[in-house]
Amino acid sequence: MNIALVPAAGSGSRMASVTPKQYLDLASKPLIWHTLSALAKVAELDRIVVVISPEDEWWDSFDWSEFKRLEVLRCGGASRAESVLNGLQTLQAGPEDWALVHDAARPCLDPALVSQMIIELVNHPIGGILAVPVADTLKLAQAGQHIAHTHPRNGLWQAQTPQMFRVAQLAHALAAGMGPDITDEASAIEKLGLQPKLVMGSPWNLKVTYPQDLRLAKLILAATGDNSEI
Numbered sequence: 001m002n003i004a005l006v007p008a009a010g011s012g013s014r015m016a017s018v019t020p021k022q023y024l025d026l027a028s029k030p031l032i033w034h035t036l037s038a039l040a041k042v043a044e045l046d047r048i049v050v051v052i053s054p055e056d057e058w059w060d061s062f063d064w065s066e067f068k069r070l071e072v073l074r075c076g077g078a079s080r081a082e083s084v085l086n087g088l089q090t091l092q093a094g095p096e097d098w099a100l101v102h103d104a105a106r107p108c109l110d111p112a113l114v115s116q117m118i119i120e121l122v123n124h125p126i127g128g129i130l131a132v133p134v135a136d137t138l139k140l141a142q143a144g145q146h147i148a149h150t151h152p153r154n155g156l157w158q159a160q161t162p163q164m165f166r167v168a169q170l171a172h173a174l175a176a177g178m179g180p181d182i183t184d185e186a187s188a189i190e191k192l193g194l195q196p197k198l199v200m201g202s203p204w205n206l207k208v209t210y211p212q213d214l215r216l217a218k219l220i221l222a223a224t225g226d227n228s229e230i
C-alpha cells in the first residue's frame with residue numbers, strides 16, 4: 001500500500017503571517033488544497049493522510065469532501081519530524097507499506113513525478129526522495145553576511161518531498177534519531193547507515209517558506225495549468 005503522509009502542523013514563522021502558511025490563500029484556495037489536489041491525481045496512492053496540530057483552528061472551516069482518499073490526524077508535534085513520527089504511529093498502516101511524506105507547504109507538486117517515483121522505488125530496498133542537483137554556486141556566510149568561502153557544489157542535491165520509505169523502518173529511524181539535525185526523513189534513514197535513492201524532482205516543486213514564495217507558487221500554478229481558479 002502507498003500512503004501519502006502530509007505534515008501540516010507547522011506555524012509558518014518564516015512566513016510572518018498570523019495564519020499558518022498551509023491555510024494562506026493561493027489562487028483562490030487554501031495553499032494545502034493545491035497540495036492535496038496534486039496528491040489526489042496520483043492514482044498509485046491508496047491513502048492521503050494529513051497531520052495537523054491538535055490546536056488547529058483552520059482545518060474544519062474548509063470543505064474537503066472532494067478528496068475521497070483523505071484522512072486527517074490531529075497529532076502534529078513540536079517539530080516536523082515529531083509530526084511525521086506521530087502520524088506514522090497513528091495511521092494504522094502495515095509495516096511494509098510505503099509512506100510518501102510530502103510537505104503541505106509544497107503545493108506545486110507534479111503528480112507525474114510522484115507516479116514516476118513510485119515506479120522507481122517500489123522495489124528498492126531502502127526508498128528515496130525527490131531532489132534536484134544544485135545549480136548555483138554556494139557560499140558559506142560568516143559574520144556580517146560576508147563570504148567565508150565557496151562551498152564545493154559537485155554532487156550536491158537539494159532535497160524535496162515526497163520522501164518515500166517503509167512505514168516501520170521510517171518510524172524506527174525517526175524514533176531513534178530525533179534531533180535538530182533531522183530536518184527530513186532521509187536524514188533519519190541515513191543515521192541508520194543507509195543510503196536512500198535520489199529521484200529527479202523539479203525546480204517548480206518549491207517549498208513555500210517566505211512571503212515571496214507565495215507569489216512564485218501562484219505563477220507556477222498558472223504556468224502548469226492547475227485546475228484552481230487563477
Ligand SMILES: Nc1ccn([C@@H]2O[C@H](COP(=O)(O)OP(=O)(O)OP(=O)(O)O)[C@@H](O)[C@H]2O)c(=O)n1
Binds near residue numbers: 008077106208
Ligand atoms: N511542528 C511542525 C513543523 C512543520 N510541519 C510541517 O512541515 C512542513 C515543512 O515545514 P516548514 O516549511 O518549516 O513549515 P513551518 O514549520 O510551518 O515553517 P517555519 O519553519 O517557518 O515555522 C510544513 O508543511 C509544515 O506544516 C509540521 O507538520 N509540524
Ligand SMILES: C[C@](O)(CO)[C@H](O)COP(=O)(O)O
Binds near residue numbers: 103161
Ligand atoms: C523536508 C524538506 O522539505 C526537504 O528539503 C525540508 O527539510 C523541510 O525543512 P523545514 O525547515 O521543515 O521547512
